[in-house]
Amino acid sequence: EVAPIQVVIVPIVYSSEGAEVEKVCIAAYEELKRAGIRVFFDNSEERPGAKYYKWEMKGVPLRIEIGPRDVRNNRCEFVRRDDFTRMQVPLGDVVPEVKGTLKAIQDSVHERAKETFFANVYKSGDSGVGKGEDKDKSEGELEELRRTGIVSIFLCESERCGREVEERLGVTVLGEAIYGDENGERVKSEGKCMICSRKAKGVYVARAY
Known part of the structure; x- marks a missing residue:
């Protein structure tokens, strides 16, 4: 097109x-x-x-x-x-x-x-990050994963939490994470913010250049 x-x-x-x-x-x-x-x-x-x-x-x-x-x-x-x-x-x-x-x-x-x-997106849980159905990973492993791909994490809308994620991991927030359900419909993900544990949306982050 x-x-x-x-x-x-x-x-x-x-x-x-x-x-x-x-x-x-x-x-x-x-x-x-x-x-x-x-x-x-x-x-x-x-x-x-x-x-x-x-x-x-x-x-x-x-x-x-x-x-x-x-x-x-x-x-x-x-x-x-x-x-x-x-x-x-x-x-x-x-x-x-x-x-x-x-x-x-x-x-x-x-x-x-x-x-x-999506082959290069690593999905996070409330306490870490895993790829697909893998077990939860520690934040140290998240640091390694973000070097080679895009990471989906839970992040609240607080500016402070956003800055902390970017500074701590050296990543840029790309935008809100949207997945497909079993019927192919687009759905948003929700969980706990990895910084403050409040209700948060899934977002994509990747290494900042």
Whole structure:
């Protein structure tokens, strides 16, 4: 959703059939543009391999390749940036297939980012910190854990407690911790403040740089 260019069209051109390939590429480009897709048609003189590398480095989510064989079979080939899978798509279905593929890429990237984030989050108890279902850890172990990841602790809204956590552990409070329940609904966590033991919300903290 945030990519400046969502789709790049790369023609696979041979001298004898280049004009027809370019015509089909332009038609697909115009159709996608009318549908509100941020698309770029790369008809530069670079070789296809150089174009692939260039647009992959730029992070464009989806590449569409169209060559003479594709034109003869009224199709194109999609290449996803996130996992490099390829699939053949009828030219008449380009718009809905692009929209569906972009959504699938967005969902995949979001899910992987979420998994990576939570794999590095250590959840605290009222008296320490543990990862997942691990036993409670001491504050000394919390000091070690915060070096390599993000720690979820219970912290009240007192400015004094906030300052003490930051100074004692050398961390920055990132924001309120929100988890998912068994139904996938977002829920907030509550417990006792690790400084004063009053009622507190879960927050994420990480090493301050």
